[in-house]
Amino acid sequence: MEKKYDASSIKILKGLEAVRVRPGMYIGSVDARGLHHLVWEILDNAIDEALNGYGKVITVSLNKDGSVTVSDEGRGMPVDKHESGKSALEVIFTVLHAGGKFEEGAYKTSGGLHGVGASVVNALSEWVDVEVCTNKRKYHIRFMDGGTRVSKLEDLGPTNKTGSKVTFKPDKTIFETTTFNYQTIVERIREEAFLLAGVKMIVIDEKNARKEEFYYEDGLKAFIEYLNEDRDTLHKPITFDHMYNGIEVKAAFQYTDSYQENVFSFVNLVRTKDGGTHEVGYKTAFTKTINDYARECGILKEKDKNFEGNDIREGLTSIISVSIPEDKLQFEGQTKSKLGTPEAKNAVENIVSENLMYWLLENSELSLKIIKKIQKAAQAREAARKAKEEARKGKNNSKKAEKVLSGKLANAQSKDHTKLELFLVEGDSAGGSAKQGRDSKYQAILPLRGKVLNTQKASLADIEKNEELNTIIHAIGAGVGSDFNLDDINYDKIIIMTDADTDGAHIQILLLTFFYQYMRELIASGHVYIAMPPLYMVKKNKEVFYAYDENELSKLKDGQKCEIKRFKGLGEMNADELWDTTMNPATRSLVNVTIDDPVICDKRVSVLMGNKPELRREWIEENIDFTLEEDYRVM
Numbered sequence: 001m002e003k004k005y006d007a008s009s010i011k012i013l014k015g016l017e018a019v020r021v022r023p024g025m026y027i028g029s030v031d032a033r034g035l036h037h038l039v040w041e042i043l044d045n046a047i048d049e050a051l052n053g054y055g056k057v058i059t060v061s062l063n064k065d066g067s068v069t070v071s072d073e074g075r076g077m078p079v080d081k082h083e084s085g086k087s088a089l090e091v092i093f094t095v096l097h098a099g100g101k102f103e104e105g106a107y108k109t110s111g112g113l114h115g116v117g118a119s120v121v122n123a124l125s126e127w128v129d130v131e132v133c134t135n136k137r138k139y140h141i142r143f144m145d146g147g148t149r150v151s152k153l154e155d156l157g158p159t160n161k162t163g164s165k166v167t168f169k170p171d172k173t174i175f176e177t178t179t180f181n182y183q184t185i186v187e188r189i190r191e192e193a194f195l196l197a198g199v200k201m202i203v204i205d206e207k208n209a210r211k212e213e214f215y216y217e218d219g220l221k222a223f224i225e226y227l228n229e230d231r232d233t234l235h236k237p238i239t240f241d242h243m244y245n246g247i248e249v250k251a252a253f254q255y256t257d258s259y260q261e262n263v264f265s266f267v268n269l270v271r272t273k274d275g276g277t278h279e280v281g282y283k284t285a286f287t288k289t290i291n292d293y294a295r296e297c298g299i300l301k302e303k304d305k306n307f308e309g310n311d312i313r314e315g316l317t318s319i320i321s322v323s324i325p326e327d328k329l330q331f332e333g334q335t336k337s338k339l340g341t342p343e344a345k346n347a348v349e350n351i352v353s354e355n356l357m358y359w360l361l362e363n364s365e366l367s368l369k370i371i372k373k374i375q376k377a378a379q380a381r382e383a384a385r386k387a388k389e390e391a392r393k394g395k396n397n398s399k400k401a402e403k404v405l406s407g408k409l410a411n412a413q414s415k416d417h418t419k420l421e422l423f424l425v426e427g428d429s430a431g432g433s434a435k436q437g438r439d440s441k442y443q444a445i446l447p448l449r450g451k452v453l454n455t456q457k458a459s460l461a462d463i464e465k466n467e468e469l470n471t472i473i474h475a476i477g478a479g480v481g482s483d484f485n486l487d488d489i490n491y492d493k494i495i496i497m498t499d500a501d502t503d504g505a506h507i508q509i510l511l512l513t514f515f516y517q518y519m520r521e522l523i524a525s526g527h528v529y530i531a532m533p534p535l536y537m538v539k540k541n542k543e544v545f546y547a548y549d550e551n552e553l554s555k556l557k558d559g560q561k562c563e564i565k566r567f568k569g570l571g572e573m574n575a576d577e578l579w580d581t582t583m584n585p586a587t588r589s590l591v592n593v594t595i596d597d598p599v600i601c602d603k604r605v606s607v608l609m610g611n612k613p614e615l616r617r618e619w620i621e622e623n624i625d626f627t628l629e630e631d632y633r634v635m
Contacts, residue, residue, distance in 0.1 A: 049074025
């Protein structure tokens with residue numbers, strides 16, 4: 001019987017109910033990322049207070065009962081009676097889109113989510129406890145079960161303090177996990193402290209009795225030093241901090257001996273991972289100023305071409321942080337990932353041009369060192385360009401690609417690249433099984449022999465000499481480095497399929513490092529995946545099951561007698577097993593690789609794949625728990 005669909009089918013969700021029904025619309029997901037987003041929502045409010053000059057200390061505490069407390073020394077949220085009849089504090093925590101950032105003059109600059117944060121956190125929590133110190137009085141209010149007020153606004157008496165303290169416990173019926181990751185919180189707090197010079201940021205883990213404090217007088221300088229800690233640098237970090245037409249521009253840069261460019265931009269302390277007008281202004285200023293200096297000093301003659309922007313920014317780590325008044329703040333699209341304020345381009349361009357030229361003129365020896373690095377980059381680019389031109393004479397790129405891929409790539413039959421998948425498979429044996437078991441219409445197989453080059457400090461010339469990487473470049477078909485063009489990719493999914501062991505994990509990391517450094521847009525746009533082959537095959541009551549980790553194995557065994565086989569590698573699986581468990585779109589599990597936080601991602605890659613083992617060892621000891629226990633017993 002067909003279900004009736006009329007006006008009675010339309011439900012209007014009241015209050016915070018909509019948030020609980022569709023939490024992903026407000027915090028992105030209900031996994032660990034969404035869980036931590038609750039902290040960022042409350043933290044943003046505290047940061048906005050500090051950003052506007054109110055309070056010098058912000059503390060995040062992970063409590064023993066699984067709750068989190070965020071406290072600041074700002075003005076304290078308002079508690080007086082709102083026009084709705086409720087206290088302003090209750091309105092902030094129970095009404096969506098209610099906040100001081102809508103009222104002109106309440107905040108000069110703001111990076112928060114405009115009144116959504118506190119109420120969303122309340123909706124997705126078992127309980128929320130709020131203490132506010134304002135107007136020399138201390139107040140308290142409490143909510144439970146997704147936003148229901150259980151205590152009236154209480155006046156707890158006089159105080160000389162100011163600020164807000166919000167404690168909340170996430171609702172375990174909504175989130176996949178309610179365990180906060182200490183290191184994730186620390187990394188975010190450290191980043192905020194770099195940008196909020198002069199403000200102390202504290203993280204406390206009560207359960208494990210640990211605490212970290214971050215305070216920087218010259219935040220961007222410290223930020224650059226942190227990012228380049230594992231790289232060899234050409235000079236000390238250079239910083240600028242000036243106002244231009246009401247926009248404050250802070251910038252810092254440092255050249256390293258690497259081949260990659262890293263630019264990180266922020267607006268009112270919010271990361272703009274897709275750049276925007278401030279990044280355009282920065283890059284324009286850098287390119288023009290370096291070229292003007294090179295000509296003024298006679299390094300570039302009249303007949304010489306200007307250095308290109310990619311050559312100038314090779315090995316350059318930069319941070320741009322701008323503070324823009326609310327009335328000038330514009331973003332492109334629904335998210336805050338790309339700045340659209342036209343005035344920001346002019347402000348950054350003017351400040352960087354003037355200050356960079358002054359620094360170059362005052363530091364001629366270092367300036368010459370930088371110019372020489374740029375010249376080498378330009379020469380390498382020109383050599384690569386000539387090589388490509390030669391390849392086009394009589395022999396087009398497709399013929400070269402065919403030669404490189406001949407006997408290696410088992411391509412898909414379809415020409416519709418939006419449906420095609422490329423499997424990068426560890427070893428010829430597994431590659432053979434994959435070729436037999438695949439859907440040849442849509443799936444291509446490229447077996448890899450051994451481990452590819454670690455490209456963290458490799459040049460394009462080194463990469464082009466590496467047979468395996470060269471094969472991957474031609475298979476994907478979109479170029480490499482500054483020539484990479486996402487529109488030219490031959491496959492919608494690039495799937496890394498390796499053994500479920502340490503060697504397989506190492507191959508995954510090496511390939512991801514290559515994609516991150518030389519095809520970063522491939523990851524950023526969601527085209528890179530990791531296949532998840534099973535660890536165990538379990539035969540129980542003549543039925544066959546597969547377990548992908550120890551927990552699944554334990555559930556399958558369930559105290560029953562069964563036969564268990566542990567796969568030592570993909571090569572042990574026959575074609576139909578590999579298809580059923582790892583390649584069939586209807587039954588497989590894939591991990592989509594994305595870049596959530598560009599700063600943390602860059603730091604992690606450089607530490608783990610760089611040439612300073614002491615930093616790598618330190619990170620591993622702090623973040624990895626080692627165990628020798630592994631149960632292979634058959635019940």
